[in-house]
Amino acid sequence: MIFSARNTVLFAVAVAGLAVMIDTEPSAQQPGSVRGRVSIGIPITAKRGTSTYSRSVPTVALAPESEVRHVVVYVKDAPRTAAPPMRAEIRQRNENFVPRIVAVTVGSTVDFPNDDPIYHNVFSLSRTKTFDLGRFPQGRSRGERFDKPGVVKVFCQIHSHMSATVMVFDHPWFAIPDEGGMFELSGVPPGMHQVTAFHERLGDTTQQIRVEGGRAASVDFVLPVPAQP
């Protein structure tokens, strides 16, 4: 959804711009890319049968596949790099924010359309962006523009169990994996980089990788999920 055809075009423009920038640097090289797969691992607190007689080891419930869509992979130590603003949306549906997490570039606007036949509210207490869109009914949408990089937690004042995360980056090297957990960060400047996979609940994992010009570096993330109650 985020990487639509239109966005790919924007990306191409961005990569072109980046190439110009890199060209100006003394050690200018061709940009590389980072590819990999994010998977939700075996629960770290899973119980394992210890009894000799127990033949039935509890089967570990794996997290639903869609959980990988709540992960944002991004280059943590990326230099500030201009990227075109985007337009994203987080819908309010069935008393949930859908999707629960979006990643956008600085200057982007996120819309919050209300699909539920009840009032919803959207507010944030984050340093990055503090706002309160007030209450609005079904069919109405209100948007918020994010001009500072950082993480923004969004809540509904009416329904205290609803929460969503908006991650705002001042560079274009971030991605949300597809249903299979595959992701690709392209146009990454060559060199040593810290790449982070961030999950709102499961935590985050950072790996050090070397990106070489014109080549795709590979890195996989395994995020643990807590035991199901």
Added chain:
Amino acid sequence: MRTPPRLLARTLTVTFATVAVILTIAFIVITLDVRDRVRAAETDKLRVSESVFTALEAKRQQDQMAAMATLAENPTLKAALDTYFTERRFSGSSDEQLRATVTGEASKLAAQTPADVLAVIEADGRIFTSAGPSASQWVSGETVDIPRGAPATFQSVAVLPTGAFRVTGARLTFGERVIGTLVAGTSLDANYAQELSNLSTAGVIITVNTSVVARTVPESVARDLVASKLTAGTATLGDEEYAIRTILASGPARIYTLTSIDAAARNATRDALVAVGLIALGSFILAAIGSFILARLVSEPINRVSSEIATMTGAREFGRTLALTGSSRELDALTVAFNDLMRGLSAAEAETRSAYIGAIRALAAALDARDPYTAGHSERVSTLSVMMGRMMNLDSKGLDVLRLGALLHDIGKIGVADEILRKNGPLTAEEYEQIKRHPALGARILRQVPFLAPHLPIVELHHERPDGRGYPFGLRADAIPLDARIVHVADAFDAMTSARAYRAALPVSVAFAELERFSGTQFDPACVEALLAAMPSSHDIEEPALAQLLARQMV
């Protein structure tokens, strides 16, 4: 010698003592029984009230958990807390304004709960912030041992270095994501113990790690409870037996409620014993009254009979028979026996009396017989006197006195020499003086016999005259007893109508005339009249023997 006790007292004592012994035994048995029953009942009651309290307390805790679950939905608190952690994770720096926001919300929530402290605990068990009166004991950053993971609400005990708290917690979540825990803590201190004690109306002991942190019962009781390691049931703690129940056993903390069975039973037993005592007192009083009535029933007729006998004795009415009381067969038998005895005695006395009278009559006849002219004189005077007495309406007793007195009137002549008595010629003055001594002499003889005392005046005074010229004392009219006056007239009449050695018998009419002539001077007029009235047809009687015959018939 000691006087024996009254029958009333004795009956009363025996009856009442018996009843009292029975009542006392019954009272003791009932008392022991009541004690056991009351104790069993009180123990049951305490068990029930303790279970009720335990159930209520469980409900209260559930309500608290429900309340906490509601409080844990505070959107601002959750949003601020989640934002705080997410930002810290993402950027490594934290926004203390968000912490203040959480603290502010926690303070507002703390004001809504009666808890001593309301704290927000991070997912790793550290205190994020706290509010409420005991907030100072919950220092940010310290780790608190509370249950992790499920369930969403829980109860436990948190032991901090500064004290133990009973906590009710609720998770702060966004869907499945747990961002922390909201806990309300109540300090396990004397106040809480007192509050629980008030709610349960029982004693409360709170222990943490088997040391007593709060109690509403004496120290020795708390010490014994800890030493006994009991969790429920009954046990003797201190000096009394207690019903014990554990209302909280969480981690190292225990809360016990305990009630003294002895104390509860004491009041109930006292009430029961007061009731039993009142019944016993009433029974004693009734027994006393009953005994008294019974005793009276027995002794009162006896008293009546005995007082009647005393009256009879006082009045010398030995002929009277006692009435039957009808109160009891025994007493009536006794009365009948007494009456029979009295009748027997009276008969014996009458016999004795008639024997006396016979002897006296014989004596009088013997005296009269000394002089042939005076033979039968005493019998005739007696007959005449009784006739006159009847005319003068004397009662039978008076007539008896008169009859015997007249028979004896000349008994003193026993001391007068025969020559004087039988002398044909006129008496010398000296001889006459001898004759005149006979009344005093007779009186002297009669004084020896108490039984003849009533007749004494007749014997002594039958020669006195109304004009005072009689002998031996020369008494006048009314000073002379009636008996003596009657016998005086009868004596004179018989003397005149009897022959003497020196003269023939005077006719009755002459004798009447003589009597009438000297009536008022020598003779008492009433007596003379009575004699005339008693013998209306005897004017023609010439023969003294005839009169004697007549008199005999009339006796």
